[in-house]
Amino acid sequence: MSERQYTITLDVNGVKRSGIAPARMTLVDFLRDVLRLTGTHIGCEHGICGACSILLDGEPVRSCLMYAVQADGHRVTTVEGLAAADGKLSPLQDSFCEAHALQCGYCTPGMLIASHALLETKADPSEADIREAISGNLCRCTGYQQIVEAVKLAAERRRKEKSA
Amino acid sequence: MSAPGTGPFRYIGRKRRTKEDPRFVTGRGRYAADLALDGMKHVALVTSPHPSARIRAIRTDKALAAPGVQYVLTGEEFVANTDALQMGVDAPKVQRYALAHRVVRYAGEWVAAVVADTRALAEDAAELVEVDYEPTPYVLDGERSFADKSVLVHPDHGSNVLYHRVFKWGPVDEAFARAEHQLSFSVRWARSATVPIETFGVLAEWNAGMELLDIWASIQMPKFPDQTARALRLPGNCVRVHYDVDVGGSYGVKRGIKHTVLVAYLARRLGFPVRLIEDRLENMRGGDMHGPDRKFDVSVAYTRDGTITGLKIRALDDVGAYAGRSPLQLGKPVGAIVGPYLIPAVEYEPISVMTHKTPQEAVRGFGQSPTNYAIETAIDRVARALGMDPVALRERNMIRREQFPYTIPSGTTYDSGDFHTVLRKALDAIDYGALVRWRDEVRAAGGLAGIGISTCLEPNGGNSAFEPLFNPKNQTTTWMDSCLVRVDLSGAITGVMNTSSSGQGHETLVATCVGEILERDPATIRVARADSLTALPSNSPVGSRMAIMLGGAAAGAAKKIKAALIRIASHNLGIPEADLEYVQGDVRAIAHPDRMMTWEQLVEIAHRKYHQMPPGMDPGLQEKFVWEVPKGGALPTADGRVHMYPCFSFETHVVGVQVDPLTGQPRLAKYVCGHDCGVMINPDIVHGMTYGGIAHGIGAALYEKFAYSDNGQLESQTFMDYLMPSAMEVPALGIVDHCTPSPLTEFGQKGSGEAGYLGAPAAISNAINDALAPLGTGIFELPMTPHALWRRISAARRDA
Numbered sequence: 001m002s003e004r005q006y007t008i009t010l011d012v013n014g015v016k017r018s019g020i021a022p023a024r025m026t027l028v029d030f031l032r033d034v035l036r037l038t039g040t041h042i043g044c045e046h047g048i049c050g051a052c053s054i055l056l057d058g059e060p061v062r063s064c065l066m067y068a069v070q071a072d073g074h075r076v077t078t079v080e081g082l083a084a085a086d087g088k089l090s091p092l093q094d095s096f097c098e099a100h101a102l103q104c105g106y107c108t109p110g111m112l113i114a115s116h117a118l119l120e121t122k123a124d125p126s127e128a129d130i131r132e133a134i135s136g137n138l139c140r141c142t143g144y145q146q147i148v149e150a151v152k153l154a155a156e157r158r159r160k161e162k163s164a
Numbered sequence: 165m166s167a168p169g170t171g172p173f174r175y176i177g178r179k180r181r182t183k184e185d186p187r188f189v190t191g192r193g194r195y196a197a198d199l200a201l202d203g204m205k206h207v208a209l210v211t212s213p214h215p216s217a218r219i220r221a222i223r224t225d226k227a228l229a230a231p232g233v234q235y236v237l238t239g240e241e242f243v244a245n246t247d248a249l250q251m252g253v254d255a256p257k258v259q260r261y262a263l264a265h266r267v268v269r270y271a272g273e274w275v276a277a278v279v280a281d282t283r284a285l286a287e288d289a290a291e292l293v294e295v296d297y298e299p300t301p302y303v304l305d306g307e308r309s310f311a312d313k314s315v316l317v318h319p320d321h322g323s324n325v326l327y328h329r330v331f332k333w334g335p336v337d338e339a340f341a342r343a344e345h346q347l348s349f350s351v352r353w354a355r356s357a358t359v360p361i362e363t364f365g366v367l368a369e370w371n372a373g374m375e376l377l378d379i380w381a382s383i384q385m386p387k388f389p390d391q392t393a394r395a396l397r398l399p400g401n402c403v404r405v406h407y408d409v410d411v412g413g414s415y416g417v418k419r420g421i422k423h424t425v426l427v428a429y430l431a432r433r434l435g436f437p438v439r440l441i442e443d444r445l446e447n448m449r450g451g452d453m454h455g456p457d458r459k460f461d462v463s464v465a466y467t468r469d470g471t472i473t474g475l476k477i478r479a480l481d482d483v484g485a486y487a488g489r490s491p492l493q494l495g496k497p498v499g500a501i502v503g504p505y506l507i508p509a510v511e512y513e514p515i516s517v518m519t520h521k522t523p524q525e526a527v528r529g530f531g532q533s534p535t536n537y538a539i540e541t542a543i544d545r546v547a548r549a550l551g552m553d554p555v556a557l558r559e560r561n562m563i564r565r566e567q568f569p570y571t572i573p574s575g576t577t578y579d580s581g582d583f584h585t586v587l588r589k590a591l592d593a594i595d596y597g598a599l600v601r602w603r604d605e606v607r608a609a610g611g612l613a614g615i616g617i618s619t620c621l622e623p624n625g626g627n628s629a630f631e632p633l634f635n636p637k638n639q640t641t642t643w644m645d646s647c648l649v650r651v652d653l654s655g656a657i658t659g660v661m662n663t664s665s666s667g668q669g670h671e672t673l674v675a676t677c678v679g680e681i682l683e684r685d686p687a688t689i690r691v692a693r694a695d696s697l698t699a700l701p702s703n704s705p706v707g708s709r710m711a712i713m714l715g716g717a718a719a720g721a722a723k724k725i726k727a728a729l730i731r732i733a734s735h736n737l738g739i740p741e742a743d744l745e746y747v748q749g750d751v752r753a754i755a756h757p758d759r760m761m762t763w764e765q766l767v768e769i770a771h772r773k774y775h776q777m778p779p780g781m782d783p784g785l786q787e788k789f790v791w792e793v794p795k796g797g798a799l800p801t802a803d804g805r806v807h808m809y810p811c812f813s814f815e816t817h818v819v820g821v822q823v824d825p826l827t828g829q830p831r832l833a834k835y836v837c838g839h840d841c842g843v844m845i846n847p848d849i850v851h852g853m854t855y856g857g858i859a860h861g862i863g864a865a866l867y868e869k870f871a872y873s874d875n876g877q878l879e880s881q882t883f884m885d886y887l888m889p890s891a892m893e894v895p896a897l898g899i900v901d902h903c904t905p906s907p908l909t910e911f912g913q914k915g916s917g918e919a920g921y922l923g924a925p926a927a928i929s930n931a932i933n934d935a936l937a938p939l940g941t942g943i944f945e946l947p948m949t950p951h952a953l954w955r956r957i958s959a960a961r962r963d964a
Contacts (some may be wrong), residue, residue, distance in 0.1 A: 008633030023282065039191020041412070044363040044444045048201040048883035050429050051361050051431060079191035093189040098409035099846035103856065105188025105666030107361045108413030112189065138883070139358055140413050141667050143920070144891040154363070 008072045010090045012037065013081025021068040028052040030068035031078060032108045039079040039109050043138070050137030054078050055111035060117040079109035082116060091161065092116055092154040101150035103141035123159055125151070175679050175686050176502040176911055181672040183691065193410040196365030201437040204367070205234050207427060208286035210276040210293045211450050212268035214877025215520040216315075217304035219266055219275065219295060224912070228276055228366040232285035233472035235434055236293060237277045237426075241267030246429055248396050249421055252489040253516070254635045257320040260486040260523075262426035268297070269317055269485035270520050271877050274422075279430055279438060282357030302520035302876050306459060306482035309517045317518040319483055326483065327491045327516040327634055331804045332846065333573035334509030343465035346474075347549055351541050352927075353534035355482070356456035356868035358527050358860065359593040359888060360666075362412025363442035364420040364451055369502045379405045384414035384666050385421065386628070386643075386703040389696040395425040396432070403428075407694035410474050412668035415860065415921075416526040417453040418666060419488060425894040436753045448881040454870050455527035456493055457482040466546050470557045475502065476511040477538060481531075483516055483524040488877025490524035491516035493531030495630025496707075499808025500621040501534060503539040504583045505561040508575050520876055528860065529622075530707060533925060536620040540926035541944065544616075554930070557592065558619050559584060569907075575805025577795070578621075578812045579906050579914075580681040582840065586902045587619055587816045590838030593900045594818045599834060602820060607938060612823040612957070614832075616931025619816045620923035622841070623809035624915025625705020625908075627793040630808065633800045643793045645713035646700030649678055649721035650786035653771045655764055657682065657689045659718055661697035668917060669849040676845050680911070681722035683748040684801050700788055708915025711793060711845055712811055712906075719910040719963055720789030726786060732769050733761045735778040794908040806846070811906045811914040813841035817858075817927035820893055820903040823935045828954030830866060830932060836898040837923070842906045842914035851899055854919040859894045861924025867893070939964070 005020040010017060012035065019034035026045075031037045031054070045053035045064045052063045055077035082090050089097070092115055102108045111134055118125055118133035125133070130151045131144070140146065187193055212281055216401070224236040239261065248259040261457045264273050276293050280286035300327055303315040309324040317324055340346060361467035379392065383405070393403040423440055431438040442451055458481045465474035477498075483490040491891060494514035501510055528531075543561075547554040563570050564581040599615055606613035627643040648660040659674040671691035679686035703709075726746055733751035734741045737759055745754050752760030770774045770785040777783060800806035820834035837858060844850045867887040871879045880886040905912025932953065933942045939960035943952060 001633040003816050022284075033200075036200075037191075037554070039193075042197065043363075044883045046444065046882055046884065049361055049872060079189075083190055084172075089186070089189065096189045100182060100185065102185060102667075103669070103849075103852055104360070104362070104413040105184070105193045105410060106195065108188050108361070109191055117635070125578070133374075135890045135892045136891060138361055138888055139856075140358065140415070140860065140888070141211055141856045142852055143857075143859030144894050145855040145897055148850055148891070148896075 006069050008068050008071065010071050015078055023067065023069055025066050025068045027068045028063035028073050031063060037078050041106055041109055042072060050110040050114065051107050053113040053137065054115060055105045055117060060114050075095060079112055082096055082112060091157040092119065095150040095154035099150035099153055100102040101142065101147040107137060107139045107160070111139065111147055119155055123155065125155055135151045165246055166366040170459045173680060173911070174683060177675050177843060177847065179848065180676070180686065180846060181845065182669050182849065184669055187897060189533060195362060195409070195410050196367060197441045198381055199367050199380050201369055202366065204437040204439050205279050205281060206283040206286050207430065207438060207440040208278050208283060208290045208884050209274045209291045209450065210278065210295065212264065212271055212273045212275050212938040214297050215271045217297040218298045218300060219264065219268060219483060220298055220451050221296045222278070223294040225286060225288040226294070228290040230292055232281035233278060235430070237263065237430060239263040239275065242429060243324050245787060246425060246581040247397060249395055249425070249488060250391055251487050252492040252631065252634065252843050253487070255326050256323055258318045258326065258487060262422035270522050272522060274450050275425060277430065277670050279434065284343060288959045298420040301481070304519050304521060304872055304876055306457065306480050306517050306519060310480060310515060317520060324518045326487055326518060327494065327514065328489070331512045333805065334825065336474050336476065336511045339509040340465045343473060345465060345469045345549065346465045348463040349541070349543055349545055350462045350944065351538050352460040353456060354452050354869040354946045355867035356864045356870065357455040358415035358417050359417065359622050359886065360413030360415065360516060363444060363447040364418060365422055365441040366420055366424045367384055367437060367439040368428040368431040369437040372436070375402055377403045377432065379403065379428060379757055380408060380409050380426060381405070381420060381424055382411045382418055383420060383664055384411060384418040384704055384706070385646045386706055388421065392424050392428060396428055401697060403696065407662065407693040407695060409664055411664055414666035415528040416530065419525050420858045421488065444720055444883070445881055448886065449878050451523060451525040453525045454484060454522045455524060456531055456534050457524065458534045462538050462542050464542045464546055470546065470550055470552050471559050472507050472546065472561050474509045475507050475542070478513040480515040480517065482519050482521065484521040485518060489526060490632045492634055493526065495634045496530040496623065496808065497535035498574050498630065498633065498806065499533050500623045501574050502572050503536065504563055504619050504621055504814060506563055508573060516638055516781050522870065522878065525705065528857065528921045533861070533922045534621060536618065536925045537924055537929060540618045540620065540930060554617050558587065568707060569936060575801065576808045579810060580904045581812060581909050582902065582904045583619060583814055586814055586838040586840050589900045589902055590836050591814045591819050593835055593898055594836040596818065599820050606822060608692045612935045614821050614931045614933065614935030615932060616819045616821065616927040616929065617817065618923040618926035618930060620633065620926060622708060622813035622815060622915065623812055623916055624708030625712045625793055625810040626703070626709030627796040627809060629800065633804060633806050639799065641797050641799060643796060643874065644790055645702050645717050646790040647674060647714060647717035647721045648700060648786060648788045649718065650726060651767055653767065655767045659689060659691045661691060661714060662694050663704045667706060668705055668710060669846060670705065670714060672846055672849065673711060673715050673863045677715045677718040678722040681719050682726060698851050699791055705917065707809065708917040711913045711915050712909050713793065713844060715913055715961045716910050717789045717791045720791060721787045724787035724789065725785060728787065729766045730782065731778055732766050736761060736769065736776055751943055766908045810908050812912045813919065815839045815919060815923045817923045819931040821928065821931040821935055823932065823953055824955055828950035828957060830948065830953065832862065832895045833893050836900060837920060838900045838902060839919060840902040840904050841916040841919060843903060843912040845911070845913055849918045853916055854899055855897055857918060857920025858897055859889050861921045862894055862928065863889045863924040865946055867947050867949065923928050
């Protein structure tokens with residue numbers, strides 16, 4: 001007996017995408033295996049590490065904790081959607097490079113998503129705000145220090161861009 | 165960003181962006197789980213629920229009938245067709261395979277592998293595999309396993325002991341017989357690990373027409389292609405490991421040799437590509453990636469003025485049910501067994517035992533961080549016993565700058581260092597006087613606060629001298645690494661490295677070192693990776709060795725390129741080489757700078773104009789450099805003296821901690837690390853690894869433990885109970901750099917991949933014990949969880 005399949009359509013990084021998934025397929029598996037957007041990573045599949053963070057209708061969520069069918073009709077942003085259409089890095093992405101806010105890169109997409117969501121709501125976050133915003137994302141390489149520095153730098157750059 | 169520097173180096177030591185970061189911030193990394201081949205099938209594992217049992221029967225018919233299932237492999241077939249995995253010590257009866265055969269030896273051990281069209285279908289079918297077990301007695305405690313032979317993990321081996329020896333270096337018995345004072349204590353390092361956010365993953369494809377096995381894996385392991393081929397009974401040149409796979413963190417543990425042999429066997433047996441991506445449960449329980457689980461019994465002999473005259477360390481390490489290289493994690497500390505101190509006599513008794521628990525794998529520092537924790541606890545105990553300031557005691561006993569190179573009693577020579585200055589700089593940076601006042605004010609207000617210091621060595625450069633030390637049948641005396649540098653016809657430079665990376669920035673390293681020698685902008689230098697069939701010899705990024713070994717090899721190859729260019733110019737200009745100078749790729753006469761040849765001209769001659777080449781010189785422009793580890797090449801002496809790693813970085817941690825007396829929750833209020841790893845090639849990379857190492861050390865000190873229940877079940881097998889520090893638990897960290905160049909390396913660089921982790925647990929433990937001291941209590945086992953602290957605080961207050 002084969003599993004019943006569902007057709008899912010969602011807006012991913014501004015593009016309408018469709019795919020077929022069984023009811024039990026998680027959103028992260030759908031993004032990675034069906035849509036082949038492998039920038040979103042899997043670390044624990046129980047909602048702790050945050051590597052699979054995406055934006056669902058603008059809010060950061062863990063894509064391992066929801067089913068693909070639940071995302072039908074919604075708007076999803078993944079790490080692949082953070083840069084400009086011409087490939088230019090966002091101020092946040094560029095700040096991660098400038099501050100060397102990563103090493104192995106595995107938690108990085110989730111860290112970028114969490115930090116991006118913070119900067120969308122707080123233009124001038126304190127260090128405590130930044131630490132809280134990324135506290136649901138585990139990193140084993142950096143000790144978080146250069147991530148905090150990168151987010152501070154990105155906030156500053158975004159403010160400058162806006163005032164310019 | 166590419167502006168040449170003005171100091172002794174043009175690019176080295178400058179703030180420069182890495183070559184790797186851009187692909188990762190755009191989601192363009194290429195990890196094992198991102199790779200997919202047509203027709204690829206997926207593996208899920210059937211695991212043992214018992215810590216020890218006989219397997220009476222395995223029934224696979226229901227699983228085989230399930231949707232999408234291709235195959236179910238059990239130990240019987242697998243053991244008949246592959247060879248046991250290699251191990252670090254001489255114990256031929258302790259045989260390890262990816263799948264258990266007839267006997268299971270830990271809860272979570274893999275018993276069968278189900279191959280199906282999707283991972284979900286494989287998991288469904290794994291639940292349908294029926295295994296009849298007959299539970300048998302088990303042993304979970306290392307000391308019991310050592311003392312009591314009634315329960316044997318591998319009965320054919322005759323005991324549970326994999327390695328046991330008593331080393332005596334220097335007049336240790338005399339030192340203790342004549343000691344003015346001595347003290348003894350025990351400390352316990354908990355079973356924790358590096359736990360990368362990416363689990364282990366491997367994809368294998370067998371090409372029958374070529375008789376070639378292709379492997380893509382998240383691997384960090386020396387001799388990995390060779391071990392894979394041997395286990396599969398294939399010649400080495402039938403296995404091609406692709407090193408251009410990004411590894412999502414490792415810090416030692418990503419040695420998925422059993423995973424790889426299993427998946428490779430299946431791919432060959434079944435004729436289609438097979439992939440195994442561990443889920444978190446498989447990784448934590450059966451991925452065989454736990455770290456040292458160690459009990460130390462330490463004795464120190466010292467004078468009344470605080471001079472340490474002798475040290476005895478007994479270290480009993482529980483490696484779990486099987487072993488790869490894990491017993492050797494007791495061997496590396498031989499090369500820094502006295503830490504940074506002038507201790508003239510040492511007894512070291514390493515004991516490696518097996519229990520019915522998940523096997524141990526290499527963890528950042530390869531056994532050095534637990535050893536540093538034991539040594540640094542000893543220093544603080546002596547200071548407390550004498551009523552001496554722990555800073556003063558360290559300053560009295562540390563090797564002084566003018567004493568380098570300094571040979572320790574166990575036979576290793578420390579290359580260079582300036583421990584007193586680094587300690588002083590760290591104390592200044594944290595404002596030690598103010599820190600002491602803060603502690604005393606918290607105490608005066610009824611709170612618990614403490615200061616902890618550690619002064620620790622980071623041995624680096626990674627030879628493998630512990631192999632012959634712990635196994636006389638193993639005569640390994642080289643641990644080389646290599647680099648190929650080529651300049652193509654367009655004049656562009658490519659460096660080729662020969663291993664995979666797991667976040668260490670090796671592409672940046674190679675480009676920076678090559679750029680420095682050739683005086684060409686590293687941003688324009690591409691770094692590519694050979695696969696294992698095209699690679700020059702490498703021993704992978706272990707033991708904080710790549711800045712030294714790969715950096716050294718890259719520089720060595722670049723120097724040969726430079727020499728070739730000068731030789732071509734000399735031939736064409738008719739000027740002796742000694743009268744020429746190399747300037748950013750051009751070569752000109754020192755006395756007549758207008759007589760010169762450009763980089764473009766020289767490259768074109770090398771690639772096209774054989775008639776203009778010096779006689780006997782090869783056309784093209786490519787050079788390889790294979791480098792043996794500095795000071796490597798010798799076997800140990802009969803009494804176990806050996807030159808271990810070549811270079812020694814040094815770190816001192818100064819920590820102020822406050823403990824909530826009501827909850828036991830520790831808060832790291834102030835944290836500074838003074839660090840000397842010689843010349844830093846890329847400071848951002850060094851600092852990043854140091855911050856990360858400290859965070860990892862905070863986890864080992866305060867939170868992380870693979871805890872087992874009395875019935876042998878792993879209790880912390882998810883991230884809800886194996887607690888890793890988040891941005892809320894890791895405080896703002898300060899790093900103070902110091903530079904004592906190594907005399908053994910090209911640029912004076914040392915290693916730094918294990919920085920931070922090697923001294924953080926020791927310093928935090930000393931700080932917590934300083935906080936608890938006014939209560940007359942202490943804690944000498946990790947992790948020092950809030951609950952463990954609360955219990956001690958409550959008991960001390962009850963007794964008071």
